[in-house]
Amino acid sequence: MAMETDIRRVDILVIGGGVVGCAILRELSRFDVRLALLERNPDICDGTSKSNSAIVHTGFDAPPGTLEARLLAQARDLWPQVIESLHIPYLQTGALMIATSAEELATLESEIIPKAEQNGVTLQPLTREAILDAAPYVSPAILGGVLVEGEGVIDPFWTTRACCEHAVLNGARVFAGEAVTAVTVEDTSVIVHTSGGLTFVASMVINAAGLWSDEVARLAGDSSFTLTPRKGQFIIIEEDHGVSQIILPVPNRISKGILVTPIVFGGVLLGPTAEDVLFKTDFSTTAGGLRQIREGITKLVPVMAEAASVESVRQFAGLRAVSSTGDYIIRPSTVSARLLHVTGIRSTGLSASPAIGRYVGELVRDELGLSPRAHYVEELPEYLAETYPGEGDVICLCRSITRGEILAAMRSPLPPTTLDGLKRRTGVMLGDCQGNLCMPRLVDLFQ
Ligand SMILES: Cc1cc2nc3c(=O)[nH]c(=O)nc-3n(C[C@H](O)[C@H](O)[C@H](O)COP(=O)(O)OP(=O)(O)OC[C@H]3O[C@@H](n4cnc5c(N)ncnc54)[C@H](O)[C@@H]3O)c2cc1C
Incomplete structure (x- = not known):
């Protein structure tokens, strides 16, 4: 048993240092609380948050009426201030959704544009000629498309780190390399044990453990949801070959399809695939997956498919957390109101993170009756800018x-x-x- 002196008492404990956990930590640091985050890896942003398309989606294609659609809409308003106050590099590229068949053109008109309108996003229909004028790298075989003006790209690690550092600047503590191994719910607190032998007693625990949050829930005796992994494989091309916009196909029911996405610091990302896999540790890239990416890209941006075949390329895979409910799960656990699940954030967690953080912050504020922190630091200093004379070598x-x-x-x-x-x-x-x-x-x- 832990000695009384080994026990760390906090008001709120966040489990999981992905973009969602760190955005929540940042919002909670606005309040006058003792706040900590546990991450099982040696560094934050080492789960799904590091392996994605890095697009800040507008939410134009989210299922209308869902919590996901609502939070993506709110995030659109929050991003400019987040980017400015945390000094996050961001490229407002816009996205071109391309139709390659008459059927896809019809889907754009009958489904995609009306759905976007329901989500508060106006899409601009474009003729084949207008697209080829603006993006000559797109396949001449296309038939037309729409412009999603508000979409852009960001660096997921930079975003997660900046949120986390902003919270630390405002008093939060981060314990990396500490996996949660046991959770005990009591009347007015939750007790959490870690792999490194730490014990936390918290008034409230936020379960933001991504793909593993169903396992964390089960540690507390809550089996009310399950998460399964859906793999997305990517290819990185170092040269952008003139590609300056996100190019995406008309989506199908399972995924947004294979995209061509500029990377904020240069180069282009091709992918992802969408493959339901058995294991939450399956980050393998496969010949079949990479072939699927090349085939998908050939229809949109042939020069990229060629580059993927002949240039030196890198590959990686990420795992989406697919929930049994089909929507974000943000609610108290079935065992206690003091354990809050924030999970099932499948394909849009980076984009929605500012609004998820705000939403959870308000839920916790109301539950615990929190008041604002007296000396809240609004802005994170510019990253790596604080250097001294004599350090220029x-x-x-x-x-x-x-x-x-x-x-x-x-x-x-x-x-x-x-x-x-x-x-x-x-x-x-x-x-x-x-x-x-x-x-x-x-x-x-x-x-
Ligand atoms: C292929 C692919 C493409 C995507 N593209 C986009 C995109 O373009 N735009 C977008 O907005 N979203 C995209 N997403 C979705 C986005 O990446 C996720 O929604 C988001 O990263 C989820 O963040 P998270 O913090 O919930 O999970 P994670 O990043 O997985 O964070 C959870 C953290 O919890 C930690 N953890 C787990 N168990 C424990 C434990 N027992 N104790 C302590 N810590 C624990 C993990 O180590 C991990 O660091 C994509 C996802 C994939 C897979």
């Missing part, structure tokens, strides 16, 4: 990253604890040399 030659930037990452509210964490924050070891040149300098720096 270059450590990473491929990407011109200075010692000052690396030290700024180490001084940030959520410093990396692993080399991988440093890589994700600064870009060192990600250049052409893959760390061969900068690794010895990094070792020197840290010695």
Whole structure:
């Protein structure tokens, strides 16, 4: 049993350091509370939040009337302020939905445009000629399409880290490398044990453990929902070949289809597939999946399909959390109002995260009667900008990253604890040399 001195008492404990958990942490840090987050991996944003298309969707195609559609609509209004106050790089690319058959053209008119209107998004119909004028890289075989002006791309890790750091700046504590292993619900509190031997007693626990949140719920004796993994494979192309907009097909009932998506820091993402798989640990990329991506892309942007065959490419896969309800699940557990599930956030969690955070923040505020924090810091300082004289020597030659930037990452509210964490924050070891040149300098720096 934990000694009384080992017990950490908090008002609110968030389980899961994905974009959803970190957006919630940020919103909760506006209140005068003791706040902590547990993440089982050594760093935040190491689950589904790191492996997605990185699109900030408008929600034009969300099922109208669902919680997902409502929160995506609210997020549209919240994003500009989030991007500005957290200094998140964002590209407003717009998205072109392309019809390649008469049937798809009819679907655009009869289903997609009316559904978007129900969701408060106006789509602009475009002729084949107008599309080819604006995006000459699109296949000449297309028949027409629509422009979704409000869509854009963002960096998921940057977004998650910035939300988390903003919360830390406002008093939240983050415990990475601590998996939740036991949850006991009592009358006025929830007791949580971790793999590292920590014990937390919280007035309220938020279960934002992504694909694993049904397992966390079961630890507390709640089997009211299940989550199954749906894999999405991707190909990364380093050259953008002139592609500057998100290009997507007319969706089918299972997924939004295979997309061509510019990456905010350069390059293009092709994918994802949508494959129901058995295991929550199946991140494999397969010959069949990659072939499916190439075939899908050939119909939209042939130059990209060619690039995927001949250029040096990288691949990865992410797992969507498909819920048994078909909508976001944001509600108290069946065992206690003090355990709140925020889960089943399948394909749009990055886009909806500011609104999910706000919604959960308000639910918790009302449940616990919270008041605002006295000295809330509204803005996160610009990332890696705080360097000092004498720190200007270059450590990473491929990407011109200075010692000052690396030290700024180490001084940030959520410093990396692993080399991988440093890589994700600064870009060192990600250049052409893959760390061969900068690794010895990094070792020197840290010695
Ligand atoms: C292929 C694909 C494409 C997508 N494209 C987009 C897109 O373009 N735009 C968009 O908005 N959304 C997109 N999504 C959806 C989006 O990525 C998810 O909705 C979002 O990342 C879910 O975030 P999360 O925080 O709920 O889950 P996660 O990011 O998985 O976070 C959950 C965290 O909980 C931790 N955890 C699990 N169990 C425990 C435990 N026992 N103790 C402590 N911690 C635990 C995990 O390690 C993980 O870090 C896509 C998803 C996929 C798979």
